[in-house]
Amino acid sequence: MNDWTLPPYKFDDQDPREPAREPRSGAPETPHDPWAQEPAPQDPFQLSDGPPPPPPPPTPPSGPSPEEPFRADLQHAASRKKANKWGWVLGTLAALVLIAVLAVGGGAAYVWTKYLKDTPQLPSREALFAVNRAPGIRFEDRNGQVIATRGPRYGQRITLGSVPNYVPMAFLAAEDRRFYQHGAIDVQGIGRAAWANWRGGKTRQGASTLTQQLAKGLFLTPDRVVKRKLQEMLLAYRLEKVLTKDEILELYLNRIYFGAGTYGVDGAAQTYFGKPASQLTIAEAALLASLPKAPTRLALTRDMERALARSRLILANMRKEGWITAEQEDQALRDTPRLSGLALQDEGDFGWVLDYATAEAVKVAGQNAPDLVVRLTIDPRLQREGAEIVRQTMATEATRSGATQAALLSLSADGAIRAMVGGTDYGESPFNRAVQAKRQPGSSFKPFIYAAAVEKGVRPTDIRVDEPVKFGDWSPENYSGGYRGPMTVEQALITSTNTIAVKLAQEAGGAAIGDLVRRFGVTSLPPAPDLSVALGSYEVNLLQMTSGFQVFQQGGVRIEPYVIESIATQGGQPIFQHQPPQSDRRVYDIGNASIMVKMMKKVVSDGTAKRAAFGRPAAGKTGTSQNWRDAWFIGFTPDYVTGVWVGNDNEKPMNKVVGGDIPASIWRRFMMTAHQALAVRDFPWLLPDPTPQMSPDPRNGFYETLSAEFARAASELDDAQQANPPAAQPGRPVDQLPY
Secondary structure, eight states, rough: GGGSSSSSOOOOSSTTOOOOOOOOOOOOOOOOOOOOOOOOOOOOOOOSOOOOOOOOOOOOOSSTTTTTOOOOOHHHHHHHHHHHHHHHHHHHHHHHHHHHHHHHHHHHHHIIIIIIIOOOOOTTTTGGGTOOOOOEEEEEEEEEEEEESOBBOOOOOOOOOSSHHHHHHHHHHHHHHTTTOOOSSSSSHHHHHHHHHHHTTTTTOOOHHHHHHHHHHOOOOOOHHHHHHHHHHHHHHHHHHHSSSHHHOOOOOOOBSSSBBBHHHHHIIIISSSOOOOGOOOOOOOHHEEEETTTTTOTTTTOOHHHHHHHHHHHHHHHHSSSSOHHHHHHHHHHOOOOOTTTTOOGGHHHHHHHHHHHHHHHHHHHTOOOOEEEEEEOOHHHHHHHHHHHHHHHHHHHHOOOOOOEEEEEOOOOSSEEOOOOOOOOTTOOOOTTTTOOOOGGGHHHHHHHHHHTTOOOTEEEEEOOOOHHHHHOOOOSSSSOOOOEHHHHHHHHHHHHHHHHHHHHHHHHHHHHHHHTTTOOOSSSSSSSSGTTTTTTTTTHHHHHEEEEEEEEBOOOOOOOOEEEETTTOOOOEEEOOOOOOOOSOOOOHHHHHHHHHHHHHHSSSTTGGGGOOEEEEEEEEEGGOOOEEEEEOOOSSSEEEEOOOOOOOOOSSSSTHHHHHHHHHHHHHHTTSSSOOOOTTTOOOOOOOOOOOTTTTHHHHHHHHHHHHHHHHHHHHHHHHHOOOTTTOOGGOOOO
């Protein structure tokens, strides 16, 4: 009989499955203990003595013995023990779940704080078509003539229904063929790309969806970092929450970048093919679809062949997906697109100016400004002449000099930038060496050192000694290697003597020099530079150096250089107009400025910059950095201040080119052109040289009389000695006798 068939809490005196137990004779019968452990039965198949098998675990009774009353407390203890066991298991599971939740939550909080907290917020649906949309700009020169049209070209806003079906299909074939089958993130694509990259041993495929690319293009930078990628995923998810798939594709086609400053498929169609997007052929659509992958590298004006190769793959994908027929693919392969004249437009020598002016215009008008008309301060004649002079000179001098690049910047007397040449060829290198490059100015920095010393009371006629000097472990030497001994401060500047420049820097003090150059507009130096500043060891750019020299030209008045005269919308609404300062911003005493300009004029007429002289009053300073890496000349007349730099982008030393050589020659040729129609004049504000002011000493009369008496007495003594010469003393020559 099964034990579970017994009535609850009822037990027989003996288990019917066990044989009856007989008490041993002579021994009192021990009452049966229902809780006692029964001996294990003998195993009939055991062949040898050995350790007995472990006893089976006791089976707890399910009720009280019939001899004992029911014990509810014992039953409760057993139930509690069982409950405690399951409670521990469930508690452990709950704790593990809680730990996992906390870990996931903590990780999520960490990811949110470190990577996602500053993710840009989505604007309204309509605003998505204008967010971060930089303005298009029409540039005019100082005379109002159009130089170029710059900035993003957006064209007309298109809808999916306004263009042939093969236009959006070309972009899906290029970027995301499963666009309509996955969400904001393509998990299947990520797995496929990861497998392909693992097998290839390097990154061969990406897995960004079209929505992710749109989010990156609208809101993020292209940096390949984890933070950007996570923010891109979050923004893609948000976009698909507020827009349908068709709306996302439409927004993508209107805002994606195509290179050459062109955004949106209609803008690209107008720029590259001179037609609206509605008239694109299949071949043209596939070619445009090849660009967003690498818009700068594959730009049709830079590498047409690589873009065509990618467009052929796109056409193959379109046919594979059934979006075009084999006949259409063949026709598209035979139909090679031709670029329009607008795409081939060359900004030529104005490129550096337009780059700089575009950044300045966006600062003033803002990123989301409407299309603009920007009038510049540039003189087109001087810009072309300056670029041509730089190009011709460097082509002629390249072999002899070992220099490959040069830059020129010219300001009129009111601070307007009239010419900005950032290199020898903008098409080959748009890097603007007049603004973006920082190089050591060498001795062209010395006027600032002398200006600080003059401010401390040093005068041009003061004497300093050109001699070996040592400051700690540093022993500056002159360019020529020799020393000239005592000389005036003026002569030291004219000959660009290094030792005296360092002595003057020590007299002025690093803090005073740092303060002066900041007042003059040179901001790249520390507040208290060390003594090497006297030899131009701190890197600066040509714009700041040229602007700093304008303080001398203007008699101590600082004028901020500027390139934009005015900004207006293309509808004529004014946005900005340059205004001259209401009052002079004097940063240097006019008397001290007069002293400096007179010394710097002699640098051109008699010193290291003789090759810059062109028959007009001019002042300036040459400079050459260590190992002939950089050569400078910055000079000015009453009408223009112009700076020239010559060197190599890789800082390779030149063939001992100095500032008084090629830079001075470029400067001279440019300034002759700039002054062709101007009258010869000197600096009108120069002051007379200061003369020592001394009050007459009341003792002067006494000393003058005393001096006359001494002279008369000396004369009488000489006469007496000639008449009666004294006898010579033994051992002492006559000419050593005291008197």
